[in-house]
Amino acid sequence: MPEQADDGHVLEFRLPDLGEGLADGDLVSWSVAVGDRVELNQTIAEVETAKAVVALPSPFSGVVVELLAQPGDTVPVGAPLIRVRNDLAVQQPPAADNTARNDVLVGYGPEAESTSRRRRPAPAAAMAASTPSTHRAAATPAARKLAKELGIDLWFVAGSGPEGAVTVEDVRTAVPVTTPRTPARNGESAPAPHTRVTDTDGGLIEPTAREERTPISGIRKRTAAAMQASSRTIPQASTFVTVDCTASMELLDHLRTTKSFDGLTLTPLALVAKATLAAIAEYPAINTAWDEQSQEIVTKHYVNLGIAVAAERGLLVPNLKDAHTLSLRELCREISWSAENARSGNATPADLRGGTFTITNVGVFGVDSGVPLVNPGEAAILCLGSIRKRPWVHRDELAVRWVTTLGLSFDHRMIDGELAARFLATTASYLEDPLTLLSRV
Incomplete structure (x- = not known):
């Protein structure tokens, strides 16, 4: 302006x-x-x-x-x-x-x-x-982060990337190699901390600082504020269910060989998203928001499905607009596109605004479960744990099955324990018998 x-x-x-x-x-x-x-x-x-x-x-x-x-x-x-x-x-x-x-x-x-x-x-x-x-030219996000940590002014760094963009390697090259000395306890001199020194063979030795301070800014600062608001203003509760998702894994293996999913990265997350959307259709009260000013519960008859993404800048949650209208194939494509866009730093405010329900996948880190905080403006968040082969009683016999844990954190002002349990059990039932989702694919 x-x-x-x-x-x-x-x-x-x-x-x-x-x-x-x-x-x-x-x-x-x-x-x-x-x-x-x-x-x-x-x-x-x-x-x-x-x-x-x-x-x-x-x-x-x-x-x-x-x-x-x-x-x-x-x-x-x-x-x-x-x-x-x-x-x-x-x-x-x-x-x-x-x-x-x-x-x-x-x-x-x-x-x-x-x-x-x-x-x-x-x-x-x-x-x-x-x-x-x-x-x-602009610097890459990673180069900006490294330059900030090292105290390097990017104005004085020559870029070697596309169209002269400053890269991480450019920043590293710009760090001066010095060997300042500071008094040691025995009267001899020792290398000062926070400097790069060379060994007897001329190689670089990177010292380890005892402490490192990182300014709280950008995504991290605002994520912290949102999470503080979540824990302070939302009375939260959680519930869990362990699921035999062997049939889902077999279905995914089959779909990957079909022409419809050719060229797409079909992951369990896409099927979990589809099952979640089907359960929301049965329990729309899960997809609500608390309006403090008007003292009303707002039930949303559309689902902007947030997918939590761990990006270099911090946690981002792009959401798929009107995800309830998407087929499994479309969900697969949109999830991949949104995650890549968020990680590359190209997600726009419109991509990240207006979510109504969120899924976070901690399973990609090998974690079995978690208790995520509800995003302000939403009523619940689903946590997908790792999917592993485990001993499981199947048809009265011990067998090795694909098993995962689903967790649901929810705002207890709008969602009571019974509704949360029914919603989570329904989501689990779709993953146990994914053929019931075929009519929605």
Whole structure:
């Protein structure tokens, strides 16, 4: 949202509302410096919110006069970020009302959310590709993280990645190899901590610091806030069931050989998602939300199914819009796409907003079960444990079967123990006899 400054030709760009209902964002990096020329819609900075890293496009062209925040700063929505001496030929008119406005960054916000199954490329990647090569190229998320840990200023690191992007290896190469000494207890000198030194063969020795401090910011900061709110405001309870899912594993093995699933990565999670959606259809009270302001329970007759993803930036929960309408094949494709998009840092705020029920899969880490916290705004979360071959009594005989544990954490204000137990038992029954789901595939 450009705003006219005191100088008639200098415009101020303020952090816009990214359409997530958040009050601030963390400035990750600048793509421009004072004195640089920027073009209309050129990426000028990246801001990290609880949902995604967002590339900010310039709403006007001109020359950068001042940068009003530094990487790592938490910037409130509406606070000034940059001042640009605007070209008169393309100057944008100031907003009619500067005191009460609710601008949303172009490409984000409620208007950007679509129920279409075919999504557009992530705006961050598309905008970054349009940045002129005369300006500093963006660094990869891993490179930014490493540079922050090592205290390296990315402005002074030459990039060797695509279009000059700074890579992890570029950051490592930029670390100076020094051998400062500090007094040792016996009067001799010893290597100072936090430095890289060489051994007698000339090889690098990486010392281990006794402590390491990582600033709490971005996804981690907002995840912590959400989990604190969850534990503080939601009276939670949990229930569990152990399931013989041998028939489900056999069905998956068969479906992988069919033409319908050719080219798709069919995992047990997709079948668990399908079973969960079928159980929600039978028990819609599981798919609800608590409206504190109006003192109402909101039952949602659609399911935006959240799939928890462990990404480099922290835990992200993209959700599949209207997942209740998807076939097993479509669920398989959407889960894979959403997880990859989240891990690569390309998930948009629209992808991560509006979930109604969540599944978290701790089984991929070899964990049998867990007690996840309910996401604020939802009523329950299903936890899928590892699927292992175990001794099991099957048809009155001891046999080796595929077994897993399902856990359900739920908001006890809306869901009582009986409803939670019936819902979980129904989900388990679909996995024990997955042929009952064929009518929904």
